[in-house]
Amino acid sequence: MDWFWKFPHMNDDSLRNLKKTIDDGFREFTRAWGGGIEAFFDPLRRLLIFVERLLLNTPWPLVLVVIAAIAWFASRRLSIVIGTVITLLLIGYFDMWEDTMRTVSMILVCTAVAIAVGLPVGIMMARSNKLQSIINPILDVMQTMPSFVYLIPVVMLLGIGRVPGVLAVVIYAIPPMIRLTNLGIRLVDRDVLEAADAFGSSSWQKLRNVQIPLALPTIMAGINQTIMMALAMVVIASMIGVQGLGQPVLRAINNQYFTLGLFNGLAIVGIAIIFDRISQAYGRRLQKHLEAVHG
Template sequence: MDWLWKFPTMNDDVLRELKKSVDEGFRAFTRAYGDSIEAAFSPLQSFLIWAERLLTGTPWPIILIVFAAIAWFASRSWKVVSGCVLTLVVIGYFDMWQDTMKTVSMIFVCTVLSIVIGLPLGILMARSNAMQKIVNPILDVMQTMPSFVYLIPVVMLLGIGRVPGVIAVVIYALPPMIRLTNLGIRMVDENVLEAADAFGSSSWQKLRNVQLPLALPTIMAGINQTIMMALAMVVIASMIGVQGLGQPVLKAISNQYFTLGVFNGLAIVGIAIIFDRISQAYGLRLQKHREIVHG
């Protein structure tokens, strides 16, 4: 009756050989193509270094003015602007400015990459049900896979450093961008599309002038979620060399520095709130504009 209590499993020797062959195959692939793959990502490394130097090398008053201008453009609300500026001032006052700017530069690069990759994929999914059926299971796996697992193949291919960290963050944060782009385009009113067809719009003109503008509030929600998920990966990515607010948190965990961990954790929360309020406010403005146009 033991079989009732113990689930039947693969033979231990067979399972061990299977795992060993997969691991050795991946190591062989890494040895053969690792250098070529690393060279292919050199433009990404240059982009990341440029963004980091730009933010860390710019005087803090200019950074505050730029953030205030972006917040005002997105929200038209002095409350949002003052909240963003005050949060950054408090972060700087507690001597976390440099690490915060490094984190912001990484989030900026990851968000740009997610938009560049996710927007075309979302458009393809919206235009093809077959594409949607193929991509959706992949996105399900990406969203449910534990975030630590992403670090393993990236580190084996590219080693320790900022670029592997950014790639892991992008893989983790990409699904919302793809899903909500697809959703936004599919939600565009059929009557509007029929009117565009009646005016003789080509497929590209219909996408550029009708579908994307009307889907923009939903796409902004995707960008918002991508930023939040990227920030959630900051501490995990610091384990493989990504600089910023995650490294002091990791140091605090290793050495039991309570205040160091709490302060930098709160700084990450502050940056998340800034990005969330700005992107949400802009998405709300777009939504209201769309309602006025079609109201």
């Protein structure tokens, strides 16, 4: 009756051999292709270093003015601009400016990569039900896999540093970008598409002039969610050498420094709120503009 109480499983030797085979195979793959993969991602490393140096070497008043101008352009709301400026001034006053700029540079690069990859994939999913049925389970796994697990293969392939951190963040944060791009394009009114067909629009012209503009509010929601998930990954990415606000939080956890962790955690929250308010306000403006044009 042991089988009734104890779930049948692979014997220990077979399970050990299976795990060893997979681990050895991945190590061989790393040794054979790690250098080539690292060279492939070198432009990404250069881009991250460029953006980080740009933000760090630019005088803080100028950075503050530029971010406030972006907030105004996106939202047209004085309250969001004032909130953004006050948050950044407090971050600088508590000596977290440099770490914040490092984090912002990483989020900007990760978001750009997520858009560059996620937008075409979402468009292809919207055009093919078969492709959607293939990619959806992959996205489900990406969204439910514990975030620490992403670090293991990335570190084995690329070691410790900026690029592995960016890749881990992008893998974790890209699913909303893909899903909402797919959803936004599928929700475009069929009557509008038929009108475009009646005017002789090609498939590319329909995508560029009709589908993407009408799906922009939904795509902006995807960008917003991608940014939020990237910020949530900041502390975990600091474990593999990503500089920014995550490293002081990790140091505070290891050494039980309450105020260090609290202040840097609040700075991450502040940056998240700034990104969230700006992107959401811009999405609402796009929605109102499109309703005015097509309504």
